[in-house]
Every structure is written in structure tokens, then in C-alpha cells.
Amino acid sequence: MELSGRVALVTGASRGIGRAIARRLAAHGVAVIVTASPRSVEGLQETCALIRAAGGRAALVTTDLLEVSARTHLVAKAAAAFGPIDILVNNAAGIPTYALPSRVELAARQSLFDLNLQAPIDLTQQALPSMRDRRWGRVLNISSDTVQQPEIPYPGAAKLVHGLTLYAASKSALERFSLGLAGELHGSGVHVNCLAPTRIAYTEGAATVARQIGATRPEWIESVEMMAEAATLLIGGNYNGLAVKSRELLQQAQAPLHALDGKTVIGDAMSLVNFDANDTR
Ligand SMILES: NC(=O)c1ccc[n+]([C@@H]2O[C@H](COP(=O)([O-])OP(=O)(O)OC[C@H]3O[C@@H](n4cnc5c(N)ncnc54)[C@H](OP(=O)(O)O)[C@@H]3O)[C@@H](O)[C@H]2O)c1
Numbered sequence: 001m002e003l004s005g006r007v008a009l010v011t012g013a014s015r016g017i018g019r020a021i022a023r024r025l026a027a028h029g030v031a032v033i034v035t036a037s038p039r040s041v042e043g044l045q046e047t048c049a050l051i052r053a054a055g056g057r058a059a060l061v062t063t064d065l066l067e068v069s070a071r072t073h074l075v076a077k078a079a080a081a082f083g084p085i086d087i088l089v090n091n092a093a094g095i096p097t098y099a100l101p102s103r104v105e106l107a108a109r110q111s112l113f114d115l116n117l118q119a120p121i122d123l124t125q126q127a128l129p130s131m132r133d134r135r136w137g138r139v140l141n142i143s144s145d146t147v148q149q150p151e152i153p154y155p156g157a158a159k160l161v162h163g164l165t166l167y168a169a170s171k172s173a174l175e176r177f178s179l180g181l182a183g184e185l186h187g188s189g190v191h192v193n194c195l196a197p198t199r200i201a202y203t204e205g206a207a208t209v210a211r212q213i214g215a216t217r218p219e220w221i222e223s224v225e226m227m228a229e230a231a232t233l234l235i236g237g238n239y240n241g242l243a244v245k246s247r248e249l250l251q252q253a254q255a256p257l258h259a260l261d262g263k264t265v266i267g268d269a270m271s272l273v274n275f276d277a278n279d280t281r
Contacts, residue, residue: 003236004029009078009085011035011065011123012092014043016203017142020224020260021089021231022047026056027262028232031082035074036092037064054261057082065092065119066111075126084130087235090120091142093171098163109166116170121177128190137190138235141178142227143243144171144196155213155220171196175243182241193234194243201227201246202273214275221273222246225266229257 008025012018013034022032034047044060051058059081063074079085093116097108124139131137146168154161175194182192199220202210214221230246233239233253250257250269257267 003087003232006030006086007033007079007082007084008087008089008235009033009035009075009123009127010089010091011119013047014040015047016205017197017201017224017227018089018091019043019047019050020228021091022058023051023054023056023260024225024228024232024258024262025087025089025235026051026058027054027260028236029056030087031057031059033059033061033078033081033085035061035063035078037066038062066115068114068118068122071119071122072126075123079130084134085127086131086134086136087138087140088123088127089140089142089231089235090123090174092119093142093167095164095167097166098160099166100159100162101165104166112166113170113173116167117173117177120174124181124192128185131190132185132188135189139178139181139190139192140231140234141174141192141194142196143175143194144168145199145245147172147175147196155217156209179241179243186240191238191240193239193241195227195230195234195249196243196245197222197227198245198247202275210273211275214273218272223271223273225257225260226250226271228260229255232262 008030010018010022013022014036022034026032034044048058048060061077063070065071146164178192178194200206200210201222210221226246230249247269256265257271259266
């Protein structure tokens with residue numbers, strides 16, 4: 001895996017999985033541009049500070065991905081920092097509504113699909129021409145295991161499970177888009193994959209639900225290091241056209257789980273989150 005000297009743009013990198021992936025890529029010598037909305041500038045500064053303190057290169061750009069005119073320029077703005085983008089990680093997403101599928105209104109549907117599907121497609125289309133010209137590129141889209149209807153009995157209240165339906169539909173569409181694009185780009189040197197937490201990643205956004213479910217189902221919860229490890233494997237390897245879950249990829253690759261420094265081995269595909277240990281979110 002030789003990523004040193006590459007340039008990555010990671011969305012939603014003010015915290016959680018996005019921050020972890022940005023830190024891990026930087027640990028492998030990738031110059032990273034982190035982005036989130038202007039409301040998260042402090043989180044982005046903290047991500048940059050963590051990367052620089054570890055000896056890495058980082059810059060930040062703020063853009064509200066729900067603003068179509070602003071996101072149109074995001075890849076060009078990011079490329080001004082360290083040069084053309086080699087690696088695009090579409091991680092930013094949200095669940096702006098938990099409305100039931102029978103009732104969810106058009107405005108809520110539009111903004112959910114805009115953030116979780118249209119924005120990643122826009123950024124990918126912006127990054128692709130330069131990746132294709134240089135015959136190397138990696139697009140990693142972050143998905144969710146909710147793309148599958150959960151098994152019965154449900155893991156929680158049915159209302160919450162059904163309230164995730166539109167979010168899950170946006171991630172299903174993102175997966176299908178990614179696999180189709182990977183097929184289109186076959187042989188171009190640009191690889192496109194999707195990665196999801198196996199169940200729930202212990203992040204700020206998911207901390208409450210992770211603690212609740214983790215009390216009885218600890219095996220459902222994973223650390224952000226697990227996602228960063230799997231992301232690094234997908235980006236650094238020759239994988240193309242995959243939609244995989246973090247633990248499965250580590251298991252298939254027989255890969256150790258590293259800390260975000262990329263060096264210290266802290267476990268493997270089976271590792272559980274220790275809620276009592278120092279919080280690494
Ligand atoms: N955590 C889990 O258990 C889990 C499970 C399945 C899938 N995922 C997926 O993993 C990814 C990251 O999850 P996470 O738990 O780390 O998320 P998170 O803690 O909620 O962070 C989301 C990131 O996206 C950014 N973002 C949201 N709306 C934005 C907007 N309009 N414009 C620009 N940036 C925006 C947020 O920054 P702002 O403050 O600017 O909004 C933040 O940096 C998401 O794609 C999520 O769907 C997570």
C-alpha cells in the first residue's frame with residue numbers, strides 16, 4: 001500500500017468517522033483536505049490540529065453540502081491546497097428526519113436525498129476528470145447496513161427502525177450508483193467502493209444509540225478505528241466495485257486493526273469497543 005504523496009478530500013471530517021479516516025490517511029503520508037459545513041469550523045480545525053501534531057499535512061474548506069451552488073466549487077477549492085484530488089471520501093451524511101415512510105414529506109425527502117446522494121455524486125463528478133487524466137483515483141462512499149431491511153425481531157423500537165427507511169433508501173441509491181460507476185470506470189485506474197460500519201460506529205452522532213444498544217449487544221458496536229482501517233484497505237488496495245462492511249473486510253483481508261497512527265496494532269476484525277476506556281470518538 002503506497003499512499004504517500006496522494007491528496008485526499010474527506011467530507012464530514014469535523015468529527016466521527018470522517019475525522020478518523022482523515023487522520024488515518026494522513027498517517028500514511030496523504031495530504032488531506034477536510035470539509036464540513038461552516039457550523040463545524042472548530043471541529044475541522046481540531047481535525048487539522050490532530051493531523052499536524054502527528055506530522056501530517058492538512059487543510060480545511062467549509063461548505064454546506066445542502067447548498068448546491070456552494071458545493072459546485074468544493075473540489076476545485078480543495079485542490080487549491082495541495083494539488084488535484086486523488087482520493088475522495090464521501091462521508092458526510094445525515095438523518096434530518098425520522099418520519100415514517102408512509103408520511104415523510106417532500107421537502108424532507110428532497111433534503112435527505114440531496115445531502116446523502118446528490119452531493120456525493122456531484123463531488124465525484126467534479127473529481128473524476130482529473131483522476132481519469134492521471135489514471136489513478138479512489139472514490140470511497142460511506143454507506144450503512146440499514147440498506148438491508150432489519151431482521152425480525154427488530155433491534156429496537158419498530159417506529160425508529162421504520163423511521164430510518166428514507167435514510168436507508170438514500171444509502172441504497174448511493175451503493176447502486178457507486179457500483180455502476182465502478183463498472184463504467186473499469187480499466188481507467190479510478191476505483192469506486194462503498195464501505196459501511198458493520199452495525200453501529202461509536203461516534204458523536206451515534207453515541208447515544210451506541211451506548212444503549214452496546215449495553216446488551218456489545219458486538220454491534222465498533223470503534224472509528226475499525227472504519228478507518230477498512231477505508232485505508234479499500235483506498236490503498238486494488239479493490240473496485242465493492243460494497244462492504246468494515247469487519248467483513250478486515251476478516252477477509254486478515255488485516256490487523258491499527259490505531260489512527262497507522263502503526264500501533266490494537267486488535268482485529270473481532271475487536272469490541274471498550275466503553276470504559278478513553279473515548280476515541
Ligand atoms: N455512526 C454510525 O453508526 C453509522 C452507521 C451507519 C452509517 N454511518 C455513516 O457514516 C458516515 C459518518 O457517520 P458519523 O456517525 O461519523 O456522522 P456524524 O458524527 O453525524 O458526522 C457527520 C459529518 O457530516 C457533516 N455534515 C452533515 N451535514 C452536512 C452538510 N449539510 N454539509 C456539510 N457537512 C455536513 C457533519 O458536519 P456538520 O456539523 O457541518 O453538519 C459531520 O462532520 C455517514 O455517512 C453515516 O451515514 C454511520
